[in-house]
Each structure stands twice: as structure tokens, then as C-alpha cells.
Amino acid sequence: MGICVSRNINGISINASEYLLDDDDNVKKFLDEDIAKKYLIDQGFNDEDIYWMKFEAI
Numbered sequence: 001m002g003i004c005v006s007r008n009i010n011g012i013s014i015n016a017s018e019y020l021l022d023d024d025d026n027v028k029k030f031l032d033e034d035i036a037k038k039y040l041i042d043q044g045f046n047d048e049d050i051y052w053m054k055f056e057a058i
Helices: 033-042 047-051
Strands: 003-008 017-019 054-057
Touching (some): 033 047
Antiparallel strands (some): 003 017, 003 054
8 A cells, every 4th residue: 555646737636636646557555644745845845735735545
């Protein structure tokens, strides 16, 4: 089991979700939410960006 990260397309809640993908265009999986958040920060996302993202168990 792991965690994936998504957000609504264009930040609009009625839009479908878009998922963070790995290099092979598969949904990127993380061991837990803290690791996912650290990855996002390392990629240049700030706390406000991360606030609007969804962390889902997969």
C-alpha cells in the first residue's frame, strides 16, 4: 500500500483530478504522506500549493 498525490485540474473542484506521474507515466507512489510532501517541496511546490493537493491511499 502507498500514497498517491492528485489535484483538481486548474484548481476547480468540479474538474477531474490529475495525478503526479513517474518517469514511465504511471501514477507515482510514495510510502507515506510525509515522503510525498518532502518530494513536492524538493520539486518547488510551496505549502499553499500542497494544501490544495489530495493524498490518497492506493
